[in-house]
Amino acid sequence: MKADTDVDVLIVGAGPTGLVAAIEALRHGLSVRVVDQNERRRPHSKALVLHSRSLEVLDDLGCVAAVLEAGREFRALNIIDRGGALGRIAFRELAWGDAPYPMWLTIPQSETERCLEERLEALGGRVERQLTLRTLREVEGGVDVELLRADGRLEVCRAAWLVGCDGAKSDVRRNVGVELEGDTSGEVFMLADVTMESPLVDAEGYNVLAREGVLLIVPMKTPGQVRLIAHLPGVRPDQAPAIDLPMLQRLVDTRTGLPTKLSSLGWTSVFSPKHFLAKSLRAGRVFLAGDAAHIHSPVGGQGLNTGIQDAYNLMWKLALVQRGLAPGALLDTYEAERHPVGERMIRGVRRATRGLTLRAGAAQWARNRLASLLLRFARVRNLMGAALGMLQLRYAPGLAASTSPLAGSPRPGERATQQAASPGLTHRLRGAHHTLLLFDGPREALAGTEVELVSGLARTLAAPVEVIHVRKDTVPGEAHLADPDGAIHRAFGADRPLAVWIRPDKVVAFRGDPRATGPLRAWLSNFLSPQEKHRE
Numbered sequence: 001m002k003a004d005t006d007v008d009v010l011i012v013g014a015g016p017t018g019l020v021a022a023i024e025a026l027r028h029g030l031s032v033r034v035v036d037q038n039e040r041r042r043p044h045s046k047a048l049v050l051h052s053r054s055l056e057v058l059d060d061l062g063c064v065a066a067v068l069e070a071g072r073e074f075r076a077l078n079i080i081d082r083g084g085a086l087g088r089i090a091f092r093e094l095a096w097g098d099a100p101y102p103m104w105l106t107i108p109q110s111e112t113e114r115c116l117e118e119r120l121e122a123l124g125g126r127v128e129r130q131l132t133l134r135t136l137r138e139v140e141g142g143v144d145v146e147l148l149r150a151d152g153r154l155e156v157c158r159a160a161w162l163v164g165c166d167g168a169k170s171d172v173r174r175n176v177g178v179e180l181e182g183d184t185s186g187e188v189f190m191l192a193d194v195t196m197e198s199p200l201v202d203a204e205g206y207n208v209l210a211r212e213g214v215l216l217i218v219p220m221k222t223p224g225q226v227r228l229i230a231h232l233p234g235v236r237p238d239q240a241p242a243i244d245l246p247m248l249q250r251l252v253d254t255r256t257g258l259p260t261k262l263s264s265l266g267w268t269s270v271f272s273p274k275h276f277l278a279k280s281l282r283a284g285r286v287f288l289a290g291d292a293a294h295i296h297s298p299v300g301g302q303g304l305n306t307g308i309q310d311a312y313n314l315m316w317k318l319a320l321v322q323r324g325l326a327p328g329a330l331l332d333t334y335e336a337e338r339h340p341v342g343e344r345m346i347r348g349v350r351r352a353t354r355g356l357t358l359r360a361g362a363a364q365w366a367r368n369r370l371a372s373l374l375l376r377f378a379r380v381r382n383l384m385g386a387a388l389g390m391l392q393l394r395y396a397p398g399l400a401a402s403t404s405p406l407a408g409s410p411r412p413g414e415r416a417t418q419q420a421a422s423p424g425l426t427h428r429l430r431g432a433h434h435t436l437l438l439f440d441g442p443r444e445a446l447a448g449t450e451v452e453l454v455s456g457l458a459r460t461l462a463a464p465v466e467v468i469h470v471r472k473d474t475v476p477g478e479a480h481l482a483d484p485d486g487a488i489h490r491a492f493g494a495d496r497p498l499a500v501w502i503r504p505d506k507v508v509a510f511r512g513d514p515r516a517t518g519p520l521r522a523w524l525s526n527f528l529s530p531q532e533k534h535r536e
């Protein structure tokens with residue numbers, strides 16, 4: 001922490017994005033305050049699905065076990081209409097590749113937030129509630145904020161950095177004058193958590209493409225409990241229909257034609273999908289993440305998951321820069337990497353929402369037939385699964401190596417695909433450090449001097465780096481990771497000597513020939529600082 005600030009980073013908002021940001025700040029050695037205007041954690045189920053990539057992230061954060069315990073596997077998504085089945089995506093049958101959590105998890109947002117908050121507390125942090133950000137002003141070396149307490153008093157705090165995780169109506173965004181670009185769909189949806197007796201398969205989801213409007217049935221943690229999300233064609237955004245059990249029962253009867261019985265109505269909401277993206281994710285020392293940066297309809301369950309990944313991308317960079325271990329340019333890569341992700345996601349969600357809200361009979365018929373046709377192809381199902389599971393991460397150009405990488409995957413900018421390859425490696429990748437993997441080729445071994453040269457390069461850096469020499473054979477006395485069946489070599493496409501640099505967010509940053517240190521040296525000098533004694 002710099003002497004003239006009260007804290008390294010102030011996080012505004014303790015929703016899922018803010019909680020992940022706070023955990024990451026602590027894991028990466030920063031002092032942090034996380035404030036929220038609410039008196040207590042919100043009880044609503046809101047975002048129900050955690051995707052595969054988010055589960056990987058939560059594994060690294062140290063709370064995946066708690067989340068898996070609190071949730072339930074969402075086994076399949078069925079597309080149906082009154083005539084019967086149109087298609088089915090059985091999630092376990094998709095080609096998940098190396099993903100260590102090849103699934104969708106259904107878990108109420110309140111439970112995800114509970115698990116994250118407990119993890120934050122285990123790391124020594126806590127959410128300061130009933131503190132509302134009122135104003136912020138960037139000053140030399142920091143940001144001055146005014147926080148309003150519940151008793152009406154104003155508190156002033158100076159943070160070196162501020163991360164706005166304060167949701168769709170973000171006060172942080174408004175204070176720094178970042179504009180939103182996008183539109184409102186004008187359509188109206190309702191959602192309701194209910195208990196439903198029906199002939200439908202428990203733990204599976206249903207997308208009912210009915211003439212009267214689409215109805216999504218999402219399984220929840222407790223068997224028999226479901227989330228209903230229904231398009232209400234013809235209802236205007238300023239008309240809020242009353243939601244009660246008789247209304248819901250009529251809606252489900254009409255749209256599914258199945259014998260069902262609804263009871264125990266829980267949380268309900270009416271919303272009009274909006275699709276907006278902040279023009280910029282950064283204004284000086286202030287960053288935007290989660291719903292503060294992108295707002296969109298819940299179709300596809302992307303919102304909460306994207307927020308988790310924003311925070312995971314940002315915080316290690318912020319920590320290295322604040323601790324003087326990386327040049328400030330590293331922070332520019334947050335926007336370069338995450339803004340396009342937000343753009344792509346909003347484009348996809350907007351398109352999906354349009355498809356689901358078609359009203360003309362002919363258009364609905366064509367949509368349903370097309371869905372039925374396309375979902376017969378495993379390739380289509382796999383593509384959908386990987387996209388929704390957020391496994392197709394491809395950051396570019398940002399921090400991905402600018403030199404031409406050796407062929408093979410994972411490429412720079414993609415997820416490191418090591419997790420399934422070796423439990424020994426998984427264990428060593430967990431944590432806040434960078435990792436440099438050095439592979440021998442299948443037929444040639446890197447000479448000790450070659451390994452030493454590249455390892456020496458890593459040791460000149462101020463940031464923590466673990467160097468792991470992955471060998472096919474076991475050499476007594478040598479510190480290396482044995483890969484006798486070649487699984488790790490295959491997972492990284494190491495069919496010749498290879499250096500793979502993995503960032504703390506488990507994304508490949510560099511891939512190249514370890515015997516030619518020039519490109520690696522050049523890339524490192526752009527993004528990581530040397531130790532003091534190596535500085536010129």
Ligand SMILES: Cc1cc2nc3c(=O)[nH]c(=O)nc-3n(C[C@H](O)[C@H](O)[C@H](O)COP(=O)(O)OP(=O)(O)OC[C@H]3O[C@@H](n4cnc5c(N)ncnc54)[C@H](O)[C@@H]3O)c2cc1C
Nearest residue numbers: 013015016017037047133166167290291298301302303304
């Ligand atoms: C009805 C509904 C259904 C949804 N369903 C899904 C779904 O199925 N799948 C999915 O992925 N997403 C869904 N979402 C979206 C998902 O809930 C959000 O994407 C997610 O909550 C974003 O998390 P966040 O932490 O960025 O923001 P939020 O969860 O909005 O958290 C922001 C926090 O900031 C605090 N705050 C705001 N202003 C201030 C201030 N000035 N000072 C201090 N604190 C402040 C708030 O109290 C809040 O706790 C749904 C949303 C809604 C409304």
